[in-house]
Amino acid sequence: MNPAIVPAPQLSRSPFEDRPRRVLIVDDNEVDQELTVELLRRAWPLERSSLIVDQTGDGFEALRRLRATKYALVLLDWNMPGVSGADVLRVLRTWTAHPPAIVLSGVPPERLRSELGGTGIASLDKNTLTPAALRREVLITFGLAGPWPTGLPSDEGRERAVS
Numbered sequence: 001m002n003p004a005i006v007p008a009p010q011l012s013r014s015p016f017e018d019r020p021r022r023v024l025i026v027d028d029n030e031v032d033q034e035l036t037v038e039l040l041r042r043a044w045p046l047e048r049s050s051l052i053v054d055q056t057g058d059g060f061e062a063l064r065r066l067r068a069t070k071y072a073l074v075l076l077d078w079n080m081p082g083v084s085g086a087d088v089l090r091v092l093r094t095w096t097a098h099p100p101a102i103v104l105s106g107v108p109p110e111r112l113r114s115e116l117g118g119t120g121i122a123s124l125d126k127n128t129l130t131p132a133a134l135r136r137e138v139l140i141t142f143g144l145a146g147p148w149p150t151g152l153p154s155d156e157g158r159e160r161a162v163s
Contacts, residue, residue, distance in 0.1 A: 023075065025037060025055045025075045026088065037055065043134045054069070059083025078103050078107050079106075085105070089101060089103075102121070102122045109123070
């Protein structure tokens with residue numbers, strides 16, 4: 001085998017296997033909430049019936065739900081009135097344990113990268129988001145896939161604030 005060619009690892013596990021099968025989508029736009037639900041379900045078609053997806057359009061309500069319920073993942077809009085995505089992340093970072101979060105936003109990637117700077121929180125452009133890109137980012141977030149290769153066509157719409 002040529003050492004320069006390494007086959008991609010086959011993932012036998014789901015990121016939701018050892019975690020609650022519950023995802024929280026936080027977005028003040030109801031249409032975007034529904035689109036995110038559909039993208040998530042298309043990204044994990046085999047778990048379509050077992051994933052529980054909760055939705056809220058309010059950052060304060062998101063924090064209340066995160067205190068009361070165990071979630072595997074939070075998909076979070078950045079710009080929301082009242083308690084923003086940035087506010088939710090600030091509060092989550094003060095908790096001893098919390099689920100990982102991925103920011104889904106239409107905010108220009110450069111600005112979002114600057115605002116997330118050094119947190120290690122991933123962000124995806126919700127205007128160009130595909131089920132494959134969402135699946136890949138969730139796998140990376142859970143440590144079940146290697147770093148996102150740069151410069152590929154599939155790299156569109158994906159940013160990560162690097163620590």
